[in-house]
Amino acid sequence: MQEVYKNIFMEALPLPNNPLKNLNLFIIKGESRSMIVDCGFNLEETKQRMLDVFEKYALDFDKTILYLTHLHSDHVGLATFLRERGVEVYISQVDGKILNNPDATWAATYTNAMLQGLSEDNFKIEEHPGYQYAIEGKLDFREAIVGERLSIDDYEFEILDLAGHTPGMTGLYERKHKLLFCGDHILQRITPNITFWGFQYGDSLGTYLKNLDKVYDLDVKHLFSSHRELVKDHRERIDELKDHHEKRLEEVKKALALKKYSSVRDVTKQMHWDIKSRNFDEFPQSQKSFATGEAHAHLEYLRHRGQADYIQKDEKLYYFLLV
Ligand SMILES: [Zn+2]
Known part of the structure; x- marks a missing residue:
């Protein structure tokens, strides 16, 4: 147990077989009600750990809020399990809707993989890691509305x-x-994955960078991030993350300059990846879609700024530089 601030505790919740290793579980202990931020994979051993946490901190299920920052299965896996015990669950409408429509979501993931050129790699949705640890059933949630507040004793949290x-x-x-x-x-040592979610969700990298700037301007003494060690200086880390994406964009532009038309897969193959496999063709299936998703987010960032565009042929997109 680690008290990271007054009445705020952090526990490491294991994420078995996952490079992220742990989820930093936060418990804000209050007099009349308490709050937990995020909840780990839907696995037997994680369930037991979670029940131990409730006992250790003397939390009542019906006087505890579970706040979900986002829809990824390492954050929401146990949400329905806790909801059934009376815990009130909050998540944004946008992420909650995606979470509660898994069929549409996986169909879209498949469509995006085809747009990116992964038909050549025999892409299968069943091999996607998020597919295996999804929540059970539909999640009955309350909408986390931006600008609204949740109070736990003296703390007033703004969404x-x-x-x-x-x-x-x-x-x-x-x-x-x-x-x-x-x-x-914002994570220490790890660059958060920014991917292409589909054209209806717009320019995800642009949105991400805008929201990094927003946090940069905030007065933050303690940044409680979900994985690895806590970030000491949020501004220093934001500068590093922005620098990383700047370099990535340069890499993408260089890749586009090699050919008249490049599929997202072509661009991905030209980029540098911290994966042990020698080249893209040897990447594990799941890593291929992570990589093309990230490349695609960078391509769309360029397109939204008038620096690139695409044509579509059959099921595939082909990007090109605009000079
Ligand atoms: Zn995540």
Whole structure:
């Protein structure tokens, strides 16, 4: 147990077989009600750990709020399990809707993979890691509305729009104490994955960078992020993340300059990836779609700024530079 601030505790919830290793679980212990931020994979051992947490902190199911920053299964896996026990669950309408429509969501993931050129790699949705640990059934949730507040004793948390990593990610900002629960918006040592969610969700990288600037301007003394060690200086880390994406955009432009028309897959193959496999063709299936999704988000960022465009042929998109 670690008290990271007055009446705010952090526990490491294991994420088995996942490179992220742990989820930082936050417990805000109050007199009349308490709050938990995010909840780990839907797995037997995680369930037991969660029940232990409720016992250890003497939390009542019906006097505890579960606040979900975003829809990823390492954050929401146990949400229906806790909801059935009486815990009130909050998530943004955008992410909640995606979460509660898994068939449409996976169909869209498949369509995007085809647009990106992954038909060549025999892409299968069943091999996508998020597919295996999804929540059970539909989640009965209350909408986390940006700008509204949730109070736990002396703390007044304001719901903040942190979209980018997912289309509806939100965070909780406590102005008086200068605390921010940021989900996966800013992580130490890991660059949060920014992917293409589909044209209806717009320019996810542009949204992400805008929301990094928003957090940069906030007065934050304690940044509570969901994985790895906590970030000490949020501005320094934001500068590093922005720098990373700047370099990535340069890489994408260089890749586009090699040919007249490039599929997202072509561009991805030209980019550098921190994966042990020697080249893209040897990537594990799941890593291929992560990589093309990220490349695609960067391509769309360029397109939204008039620096690139695409044509569509059959099921595939082909991007080109606009000079
Ligand atoms: Zn995430």
